[in-house]
Amino acid sequence: MSNPTTIAAEVAERVKLVIFDVDGVLTEAGIYVGSTPDGGSLELKRFDIQDGLGVKMLVWADLKVALVSGRQSEATSIRALELNVECYQVPDAKKLPVVEALIQKHGVSWEEVAMLADDIPDLSVFRKVGLKAAVSTATKPVLDIADWIASKPGGRGAAREFSDALLSARSQLDDIIELYVEERSRL
Numbered sequence: 001m002s003n004p005t006t007i008a009a010e011v012a013e014r015v016k017l018v019i020f021d022v023d024g025v026l027t028e029a030g031i032y033v034g035s036t037p038d039g040g041s042l043e044l045k046r047f048d049i050q051d052g053l054g055v056k057m058l059v060w061a062d063l064k065v066a067l068v069s070g071r072q073s074e075a076t077s078i079r080a081l082e083l084n085v086e087c088y089q090v091p092d093a094k095k096l097p098v099v100e101a102l103i104q105k106h107g108v109s110w111e112e113v114a115m116l117a118d119d120i121p122d123l124s125v126f127r128k129v130g131l132k133a134a135v136s137t138a139t140k141p142v143l144d145i146a147d148w149i150a151s152k153p154g155g156r157g158a159a160r161e162f163s164d165a166l167l168s169a170r171s172q173l174d175d176i177i178e179l180y181v182e183e184r185s186r187l
């Protein structure tokens, strides 16, 4: 794709599965590390509410959505549960086997997969997907091969921007918003 700020309709329309990395994509890449009063470890992450709605909008548009993280974190599990999407947290960032299994499970091809990514742990999967999307704060190896680049950073609106751009390119964005408002206008 020549213009990294636009998603071509023919690319958007073939997408069936959307993969989000977590750290640096749905978060700003920082983690809060501390301990509980009884000495247990505690990890907190900040997720963006507008990004979360963007993830849900993709589900409402009948797309399959999965979070694929290269780290294990209870905060990520809680957020995935809240968003009601599949979540895989693979040790040592070995994401490719997990995504290959996901592709088989959903019966899709690599061309039909989109991914929003930020860093080199994503590359094994990112290089193979049909729509490569990057947050503005992604590292150079990811930005260099991205088809689409958000104007916003990870954890601060990039996921929502991507969701809006993908749905808009599929001519679904207005319908999803109207359906949302309509459902919340009834008693």
Ligand SMILES: [Mg+2]
Binding pocket: 021, 022, 023, 024, 025, 117, 118, 119, 121
């Ligand atoms: Mg990341």
